[in-house]
Amino acid sequence: MLISMTTEPExxxxxxxxxxxxxxxxxxxxxxxxxxxxxxxxxxxDGCPFCSIPSLSDEDGLxxxxxxxxxxxxxxxxxxxxxxxxVPYRHVADYTDLDEAETAELADFTKKAMTALRAxxxxxxxxxxxNQGAAAGAGIAAHLHQHVVPRWGGxxxxxxxxxxxxxxxxxLADTRKMLAEVWPQGSQSSQG
Numbered sequence: 001m002l003i004s005m006t007t008e009p010e011x012x013x014x015x016x017x018x019x020x021x022x023x024x025x026x027x028x029x030x031x032x033x034x035x036x037x038x039x040x041x042x043x044x045x046d047g048c049p050f051c052s053i054p055s056l057s058d059e060d061g062l063x064x065x066x067x068x069x070x071x072x073x074x075x076x077x078x079x080x081x082x083x084x085x086x087v088p089y090r091h092v093a094d095y096t097d098l099d100e101a102e103t104a105e106l107a108d109f110t111k112k113a114m115t116a117l118r119a120x121x122x123x124x125x126x127x128x129x130x131n132q133g134a135a136a137g138a139g140i141a142a143h144l145h146q147h148v149v150p151r152w153g154g155x156x157x158x159x160x161x162x163x164x165x166x167x168x169x170x171x172l173a174d175t176r177k178m179l180a181e182v183w184p185q186g187s188q189s190s191q192g
Contacts, residue, residue, distance in 0.1 A: 048091060048140065048143050049140065050087045050140065050143040050145060051091050054066070054071060058176070058180065059176070059177075061073060062074040062076070062173070062176045063176070064176055064183055065109070065112065065183045067105045067108075068105065069089060069101050069106075070088045070102065070106050071086075071087055071089065071109075072084050072109050072183075074179075075147070076172070078149075078172075079149050080150055080151065081121070081150070081170055082117050082121055082123070082149075082150045082175055083148070083149045084113055084117075084147075084148050084179070085145040085147055085148070086106050086109040086145065086146045086148065087143070087144070087146075088102045088106065092144050093141060093144060094132060095144060097144070098144070110148060112183060113148040114126055115182075115184050116182045116183045116184065117148070120178045120181075121150060121178075122152075123151065125150075125152075126148060126151060127147070127149040128147065129146065129147055130146045130147065132144075
């Protein structure tokens with residue numbers, strides 16, 4: 001797509017008065033903004049997507065890999081391309097509620113996610129973490145999930161900073177397939 005720069009306001013019917021700005025429409029974000037498919041309460045049967053995703057096929061659920069206690073899934077509303085989450089199957093809200101096996105596999109899957117993202121996209125770094133509770137920014141506070149966000153030098157530009165818009169270069173289904181193909185099997189060593 002070629003975007004031309006012009007000093008004259010461009011008439012864009014249906015968007016109000018011409019103001020010189022071009023619009024990059026991202027209507028899929030409205031579902032997130034309006035809270036579509038968010039749980040109605042804290043219980044697993046209150047519509048928790050992390051409880052229902054494992055019953056879907058990997059392709060339909062955007063699942064990259066499944067373990068015995070956790071699974072890795074793409075974020076529907078990513079901060080960056082390849083943004084995934086490591087989620088325990090068990091519906092628990094707090095990190096301290098995980099048992100030893102869940103904690104160990106969550107850590108192992110986080111390492112595997114980093115390895116896969118480096119192999120698939122050459123990630124230079126990562127933001128890794130979890131928001132514990134709604135007050136800390138957890139979008140789905142009732143079901144713990146750890147974010148793994150790949151980062152590249154210079155990946156923040158004017159679009160998210162000024163335009164509050166993230167441009168993602170790949171469809172989620174394609175990203176899922178690419179990461180699933182390079183997901184490490186078995187045990188792995190740490191990569192710095």
